[in-house]
Amino acid sequence: MTALLDVRGLVVTFPAPDAGLRRRRVHALSGVDLSVGRGRTHGLVGESGSGKSTLARCVLGLQRPDEGSVVFDGTEIVGLRGRALREVRRRIQPVFQDPLGSLDPRWTVGRSVRESLDAFGVGSALDRDRRVRELLDLVGLSPDHADRHPAALSGGQRQRVGIAAALASEPELIVADEPVSALDVSVQAQILNLVAKLQRELGVAVLFVSHDLGVVEHVSHEVSVMYLGGIVETAARAELFADPVHPYTRALLAAIPVPEPDARLVHVPLSGDIPSPINPPTGCRFHPRCPLRVDSCSRERPVLQPVTAAHHVACPVALGARPQSDPAPAQN
Amino acid sequence: MTGAVLQIEDLRVRIPVPGGRWVGAVDGVTLAVGSGEIVGLVGESGCGKSTLGGAVMGLLPGGSEVSGRVLLDEEDLRGLTDEQYRRIRGDDIALVSQDPASSLDPTFSVGAQVAEAIRNHRDVSRRAARERAVELLGIVGIPDPRARYADPPHRFSGGMKQRVVIAAALANDPAVLIADEPTTALDVTIQAQILHLLRDLTVRSGTGVLLITHDLGVVAQVCDRVAVMYAGQVVEQGTVRDLFARPLHPYTRALLDSQPAAHHRSGDLPVIPGRVPDLTEPPAGCRFASRCAHVHDRCATAPPVIGMPNGGQVACWLHQAVTEEVR
Numbered sequence: 001m002t003a004l005l006d007v008r009g010l011v012v013t014f015p016a017p018d019a020g021l022r023r024r025r026v027h028a029l030s031g032v033d034l035s036v037g038r039g040r041t042h043g044l045v046g047e048s049g050s051g052k053s054t055l056a057r058c059v060l061g062l063q064r065p066d067e068g069s070v071v072f073d074g075t076e077i078v079g080l081r082g083r084a085l086r087e088v089r090r091r092i093q094p095v096f097q098d099p100l101g102s103l104d105p106r107w108t109v110g111r112s113v114r115e116s117l118d119a120f121g122v123g124s125a126l127d128r129d130r131r132v133r134e135l136l137d138l139v140g141l142s143p144d145h146a147d148r149h150p151a152a153l154s155g156g157q158r159q160r161v162g163i164a165a166a167l168a169s170e171p172e173l174i175v176a177d178e179p180v181s182a183l184d185v186s187v188q189a190q191i192l193n194l195v196a197k198l199q200r201e202l203g204v205a206v207l208f209v210s211h212d213l214g215v216v217e218h219v220s221h222e223v224s225v226m227y228l229g230g231i232v233e234t235a236a237r238a239e240l241f242a243d244p245v246h247p248y249t250r251a252l253l254a255a256i257p258v259p260e261p262d263a264r265l266v267h268v269p270l271s272g273d274i275p276s277p278i279n280p281p282t283g284c285r286f287h288p289r290c291p292l293r294v295d296s297c298s299r300e301r302p303v304l305q306p307v308t309a310a311h312h313v314a315c316p317v318a319l320g321a322r323p324q325s326d327p328a329p330a331q332n
Numbered sequence: 333m334t335g336a337v338l339q340i341e342d343l344r345v346r347i348p349v350p351g352g353r354w355v356g357a358v359d360g361v362t363l364a365v366g367s368g369e370i371v372g373l374v375g376e377s378g379c380g381k382s383t384l385g386g387a388v389m390g391l392l393p394g395g396s397e398v399s400g401r402v403l404l405d406e407e408d409l410r411g412l413t414d415e416q417y418r419r420i421r422g423d424d425i426a427l428v429s430q431d432p433a434s435s436l437d438p439t440f441s442v443g444a445q446v447a448e449a450i451r452n453h454r455d456v457s458r459r460a461a462r463e464r465a466v467e468l469l470g471i472v473g474i475p476d477p478r479a480r481y482a483d484p485p486h487r488f489s490g491g492m493k494q495r496v497v498i499a500a501a502l503a504n505d506p507a508v509l510i511a512d513e514p515t516t517a518l519d520v521t522i523q524a525q526i527l528h529l530l531r532d533l534t535v536r537s538g539t540g541v542l543l544i545t546h547d548l549g550v551v552a553q554v555c556d557r558v559a560v561m562y563a564g565q566v567v568e569q570g571t572v573r574d575l576f577a578r579p580l581h582p583y584t585r586a587l588l589d590s591q592p593a594a595h596h597r598s599g600d601l602p603v604i605p606g607r608v609p610d611l612t613e614p615p616a617g618c619r620f621a622s623r624c625a626h627v628h629d630r631c632a633t634a635p636p637v638i639g640m641p642n643g644g645q646v647a648c649w650l651h652q653a654v655t656e657e658v659r
Contacts, residue, residue, distance in 0.1 A: 257549030
């Protein structure tokens, strides 16, 4: 079965904010491949400058890549315009971190959700009123929330409205960029449960972007780990967390402050700073901080290679150090 | 507790809000921090944890009303004039807050700001302050500190800026450090570095740390003891080991359960129903009662603080039968 979303060789650069005449550019994405299956939740995790939000914006058609392709349900969406672009936007909907930023503060919640229905011409006018109530119910809000303004809602309720608005056009893919990062942990749990429920009941695929590995582990079927503009490892959720191969993934997992006093870190898992994407390191971008670094790492840019059929990693050194008893099938 | 560098007793803070009403942001908190000890103060938005930090630092919104005692090395900070507070802030007691960018002046070099932190409180020459600042920048892990001394803050990453803030905060060997979400704005691999640094330096200098955070993972990683706040009150406190192994208050339990990292397998996360009460009109009894799975008739009366055999304390009727009241 072909993937719902297939990203290939995506490159994005933009002018550095304070570049002036030096024409320096931010290398946001440097050749990214990613697939999301129908009805799957794909977690995309990374730290500052990893490019995860730029990748999300490319999928949403909000950022035009310099190179590469974004194929959605068999159609190239890079460069689409007009009606074709509108149709794709109906089928791929965003949920952002701060719902206040995406909801008009002057509009009632009902009107914001209704606007999504109107914009994509979903059903008749009467249908739409009914549909607004259905959508609010679907995300766990009562019908009387429809008459309230965003300012009168809690952060969790606002995010529910954001999700209802995203679902209005019956999308096949939701791109959620840090959707629970602004929420307290008890509210976060409610929203994560809601995303999981919608995913199960509606069969919508989700590209779930987050800096929080705990959250990503909880919601995802597949997980990709990004570092400085590239994907360093991608695998089924259980495999990635049980058997991380890339040294960056391993350090990232080790750095999570787990709520278990008996599992205290005895040493810092990763020293040094994240380099600037304006002047990224040559070769493997992780090599200056990498414990496994060999000479070639500063020269050769590693590509994703299979560990198992559903587990790929961009580190020949880590791959070479693994037992060779079960050679993975070559894939190109 | 004797020997505590910071002792907070029955602290209450009321903050005026529009409409002539008051928010009881902190309501009867008793808490102590020992020398070289890191005490976590954990809770969700609006629980009063940062207000408590502000009360200790003498940095509360204008018009706030404070009662109770805040003892720094057994001297009551309440009743200090603004001028007296300025003299101890940055000297006996220091603050590291969430956003290092706002703690640093963008127009001065990082080194000058650390040196100024020293000269504000110590009668030393410029040269001596400068040398000490270079040394401190090195101690907090700024590579090549002498060369970086003259660089302005914007030349540093978020993690490096927070290292500079820590250097300035610890410059005068404070008795107490208030660290208010010191790693919340940082990436997780950088957070691990900064937490290690904080722990290393304060244990070595004997500085007592009140670490304010929403993140139970951070508490488990670096704190010795922890107090859990809910709606302006400490509902439970104890050693980190005891509290995580055997949380006593239903809110603590619910908070631990709703951590995604604690549930490696899929399936719904346990949630806490309802909302935090409005602290302009807090409920008379237990403030968690309306959301509590164990709610009972007696919860209409505020629960006593109950001392446990292991030294922990919990404010919940569920444990009344087990032991006797502390007060």
